[in-house]
Amino acid sequence: DAGVTQSPTHLIKTRGQQVTLRCSPKSGHDTVSWYQQALGQGPQFIFQYYEEEERQRGNFPDRFSGHQFPNYSSELNVNALLLGDSALYLCASSFRTPQETQYFGPGTRLLVL
Amino acid sequence: AQSVTQPDIHITVSEGASLELRCNYSYGATPYLFWYVQSPGQGLQLLLKYFSGDTLVQGIKGFEAEFKRSQSSFNLRKPSVHWSDAAEYFCAVGAAHAGGTSYGKLTFGQGTILTVHP
Numbered sequence: 001d002a003g004v005t006q007s008p009t010h011l012i013k014t015r016g017q018q019v020t021l022r023c024s025p026k027s028g029h030d031t032v033s034w035y036q037q038a039l040g041q042g043p044q045f046i047f048q049y050y051e052e053e054e055r056q057r058g059n060f061p062d063r064f065s066g067h068q069f070p071n072y073s074s075e076l077n078v079n080a081l082l083l084g085d086s087a088l089y090l091c092a093s094s095f096r097t098p099q100e101t102q103y104f105g106p107g108t109r110l111l112v113l
Numbered sequence: 114a115q116s117v118t119q120p121d122i123h124i125t126v127s128e129g130a131s132l133e134l135r136c137n138y139s140y141g142a143t144p145y146l147f148w149y150v151q152s153p154g155q156g157l158q159l160l161l162k163y164f165s166g167d168t169l170v171q172g173i174k175g176f177e178a179e180f181k182r183s184q185s186s187f188n189l190r191k192p193s194v195h196w197s198d199a200a201e202y203f204c205a206v207g208a209a210h211a212g213g214t215s216y217g218k219l220t221f222g223q224g225t226i227l228t229v230h231p
Contacts, residue, residue, distance in 0.1 A: 004156075033217065042203055042221030043157070056217050090156055100207070102219060104149070104157040
C-alpha cells in the first residue's frame with residue numbers, strides 16, 4: 001500500500017517564475033492538505049482540498065492556488081515566486097471523518113533564486 | 114485561534130536515558146493532538162494521536178504522551194532513548210469537525226530537535 005507521494009523531490013526556480021507541485025494521496029484517502037515548512041520552522045497550513053474544492057485556507061496570498069482531481073490527487077501552484085517561497089512543501093492526505101488523521105508525504109524542496 | 118508552543122528548541126540526552134518533550138496548546142474546545150517526527154530532509158511521520166478517552170496515549174517506537182487538560186499540555190515521553198530517535202519532533206493541534214470552523218487544519222509548534230549522545 002503506497003503512502004503519500006509527491007513530485008518532484010527538488011526544484012530550483014528563479015524569482016517571478018511559476019511552479020506546480022504534485023501530490024498523490026494514500027490509498028483510500030479523499031482529502032489533501034498542503035503545508036509550507038520554512039527552514040527551522042514548523043509546517044504552516046496553506047489549504048485543504050476535499051471533493052475537488054478548496055475547503056479551508058490558511059494565511060497565504062492568492063499567488064498560492066491548488067486543484068484536486070477526481071482521483072483525489074492534487075496540485076499546488078505558486079505564481080510570481082519570491083525568494084521567501086523557498087521551503088519544503090508538504091502534502092498530507094486523510095480520510096474525511098470527524099477524527100481525521102493526516103499522513104504526510106516526503107515533501108518537495110523548492111529553492112527560489 | 115489555535116496555537117502550539119514547544120518551549121524547548123533543542124534537547125540533548127544520552128542513549129538509554131529517559132526523554133520528555135514538552136508541548137502546550139491553546140484551543141477553545143477539546144483539541145485533537147498529535148506528535149510527528151521528522152528526520153533531516155524527510156516528511157513527517159505520525160508517532161501518536163489523542164482524540165478522546167484515555168489521556169495516556171501509546172504510539173509507535175515506544176513513545177507515549179499524556180493529555181492534561183488542566184495544564185493544556187500534551188508532553189511526549191520515552192523511557193529509554195535510542196540513537197535512532199535523533200530527529201526533530203513536532204506537536205500539532207487540530208480541531209474537531211462538528212461546530213469547528215478550522216477543522217482539517219493542523220497547527221504545528223516550532224519543533225524540538227533531539228540529539229542523542231552515545
